[in-house]
Amino acid sequence: MKRGRLPLTALRTFEAAGRLASFTLAADELAVSQAAVSRQVKELEAELGKPLFERRHRSVRLTPDGQALLDVLSRSFDAMDAGLAEIRGRRGGGVLEISAEPSFAACWLVPHLDDFQSDHPEIDVVVQSDGRLIEFRRHEAEIAIRHGADASAWPRVQAERLAEVEMVPVVMPCLAEDGPPLNAPADLLAYTLLHEENRSAWHRWFAAAGLPDASLGRAQIFTEGNLVLQAALRGHGVALVDRSFAADDIAEGRLVQPFALSIPFGAYWLVARDFKRLSPEARAFRTWLLDRMAAKGGDGV
Structure with a gap:
């Protein structure tokens, strides 16, 4: 096919849909409708005479031909973008x-x-x-x-x-002083535990402490580690956080680490x-x- 006849819009649309494995996400990236993405892909499939996607219920999956084309296009678009950026100097100017x-x-x-x-x-x-x-x-x-x-x-x-990320327990000094004594890891179960995303990290920490069957009681769950840290700084409970994130707060006395045990994360x-x-x-x-x-x-x- 001559370069002047290359279906560039359809190829760009297919590359986004294949890379993201979603017509919906491709539409969002390209700022067009999902119907427009579907139409461009169908036109490209008609041009090639072969299916590029397997259409499933609420999902799409590349065919072998689609994967082969995606590999070529992704490398090509990345190279073009890098070349344009270098010429344009888009990140120049400090x-x-x-x-x-x-x-x-x-x-x-x-x-x-x-x-x-x-x-x-x-x-x-x-x-x-x-x-x-x-x-x-x-x-x-x-x-x-x-x-x-x-x-x-x-x-x-x-x-x-x-x-490397090492997760350690931290708590406000006043909460630890006024609450149940923290003499052994099991004593943390008397406190509200603060979690990132789910309870799995705390389960791992207690297992490493020799309590694989610990029953976690009261909890607050946050989507991000920085929110967990902020909750600990406000006395909401005991947090399991990245040691490096809490280092300044521990050094300056805003938080204490009741036990040295850490787990890799x-x-x-x-x-x-x-x-x-x-x-x-x-x-x-x-x-x-x-x-x-x-x-x-x-x-x-």
């Missing part, structure tokens, strides 16, 4: 956009960002607090900080380990499309962040 997990952004990045900007006053930093997977295309951040078990969680990008990663092609601003931030983590033994404090 502006750096960072996408960070909400908890990391609130509990670590914001408290330490002045250190970076005192070293680089010429760089304006834009922090996007967002946990979703981004593709590092136009109008998205150039570099991201994400939480996960390993680097395989993010396809088609590069990832560097920043810090994945790691934070620095993620980018290609570390070799970062802007000067992003390279400076990457160097600062890696140096900061290395200086503290990777604990992020």
